[in-house]
Amino acid sequence: MATLGDGQLPVRLAAAADDEPADVERDLEVEVLLVERGDLGRTRGDDGGLAVLAESGARGLTHRAVDAAAGLPAGTASNYFRSRDALLGALGERIFERLAPDEAVLAPLAERTPSIDLVVDYVHYIVERLLGRPELPLALFELRLEAVRRPGLNEILTRTLQQGFDADVSFHVQAGLPGGAEEVRLLHFAIDGLVFDQLTPGVGRRYDVDAVTARLVRRLVRD
Numbered sequence: 001m002a003t004l005g006d007g008q009l010p011v012r013l014a015a016a017a018d019d020e021p022a023d024v025e026r027d028l029e030v031e032v033l034l035v036e037r038g039d040l041g042r043t044r045g046d047d048g049g050l051a052v053l054a055e056s057g058a059r060g061l062t063h064r065a066v067d068a069a070a071g072l073p074a075g076t077a078s079n080y081f082r083s084r085d086a087l088l089g090a091l092g093e094r095i096f097e098r099l100a101p102d103e104a105v106l107a108p109l110a111e112r113t114p115s116i117d118l119v120v121d122y123v124h125y126i127v128e129r130l131l132g133r134p135e136l137p138l139a140l141f142e143l144r145l146e147a148v149r150r151p152g153l154n155e156i157l158t159r160t161l162q163q164g165f166d167a168d169v170s171f172h173v174q175a176g177l178p179g180g181a182e183e184v185r186l187l188h189f190a191i192d193g194l195v196f197d198q199l200t201p202g203v204g205r206r207y208d209v210d211a212v213t214a215r216l217v218r219r220l221v222r223d
Contacts, residue, residue, distance in 0.1 A: 049061060049066040049069070049070075049077070049087060049090075049091045049094075050091055050094060050095065050098070050135060050136065050139050051069045051135070052065045052066060052069050053091060053139040053142050053143070054134075054135035054136075054138050054139045054142070057142055058088065058142050058143065058145070058146035061084075061087070061088065061091075062084075063075075063077040063078040063081070063084075063087065064077075066087065083152070084150075085150055085152035085153045085156060086156075088143055088146060088147075088150070088153050088156075088157075089152075089153055089156030089157060089160070091139065091143060092140065092143050092156065092157045092160045092161075093160055095136050095137075095139055095140050095143075096160065096164055098133065098136055099129055099130070099133065099136055101125065101129065105125060109121060109122060109125075110175065114175060114176040114177045114178065115178070115223070116178055116217065116218060116221060116222075116223060118177065119177050119178060119179070119217050119221055120213070120214045120217045120218070122177070123187060123191065123213055123216075123217050124210060124213055124214070126191060127191060127194065127195065127209065127210075127213050130191070130195045131195065131198055131199075131209070134199050137195050137196075137199060138199055141196065141199075143157055144157065165184070165185070165188065168184050168188070169181045169184050172184050177221075178221050178222060178223045179220075179221040179222065183220060183221045186220045187216070187217065187220055187221070190216045190220060191213075191216070194209070194212060194213065194216070
């Protein structure tokens, strides 16, 4: 099926014969309606899925549960996502969309001279976004664990995570920040661990997240 919202009808809709049974025609009319509605229903479904994923885990995520959480008619999620892997994979993409930075915050940072201090502030902002929307990193952790058991999801999620990493490296290099792909990779590992420790039972000792974030950056990235 073509991506909904791109103005294209699904192939099987475009090729449907005029003499198909009435029940099939009704099904096709529903799908045409979904296409005409653009991405709104899909976005609501994605967000409903994230709510279910964060609250109930991957096992509680069904097409029916997503419809209920998003306030959509029964069957909407299954129209957009034909398989459970497709549904879970789409949620991974939606997490990154919801975590996108605010350009108003990035603009003054982009005006500064590249330095370790600037990297610290960029990473502080990343951690702030992650911990400010805890349901999103928790949902991503759930997806990554579920992907270990589902090869189809593993393939989809690996592609999404790789694209995110490549975008981070590209941003880092184009901004002229110290370090390169290896430093960005190490920061990913470090921040994933920090956020996981903050959102799940951790080491049992309180610490200053901002201070720890700064130390991680300064130890992993060099001028």
